[in-house]
Amino acid sequence: MSNVFKVEIINPEKSFLSKEDVVEVVVPAFEGDMGILKDHISIISFLKPGLVKVIGTTSGDETYYVEDGIIEFKNNCLSILTSNIFDIKKIDKNKVRDILAEAEKESQNQEISDEAKYLVDHKIEVLKSLTLN
Incomplete structure (x- = not known):
């Protein structure tokens, strides 16, 4: 049984990231850092400034800085809308x-x-x- 889900990160300029083989995403929610796994309960939350960690099955881990935003997790799809994001490796x-x-x-x-x-x-x-x- 597969334990992966889809993540999409969107900023005002473009679709920043779209992956279908994500195992976990950790987001800086107002409530505290929140780890999202497959079959997580549906949720909508606001983001505070911090690091979004995307853990994939094939591409390894990726980390991004976000200043703000909103997340929605529903039907094993995580959508992250943010006004400012950049890859900390670049x-x-x-x-x-x-x-x-x-x-x-x-x-x-x-x-x-x-x-x-x-x-x-x-x-x-x-x-x-x-x-x-």
Whole structure:
């Protein structure tokens, strides 16, 4: 019996990734990191800044950075809609530093809400981990 399912990652420009041989996907949901396996209960959730890990049967593991988004898992198909995504293997360190500097500036803004500050601070933490690798 096969234990694989389909994943699609879509951003505003294009269909970023489509795979049919995925064993597990770990997403940075607001509720915490969430592992999705075949036959997972149907779910819709929001994403916070973090890493999406796609574990496949033939292509190995792939890891992507997302800033935000929505996931839906239904009928063994995981759809991830995100506004900004990049492959950490093809990372442009200068781009990450620019995004990090912008996030740090935003974090210093005294007028942002607690929720926005939480998201920005989490984004900073993830981006710093990417620049250290």
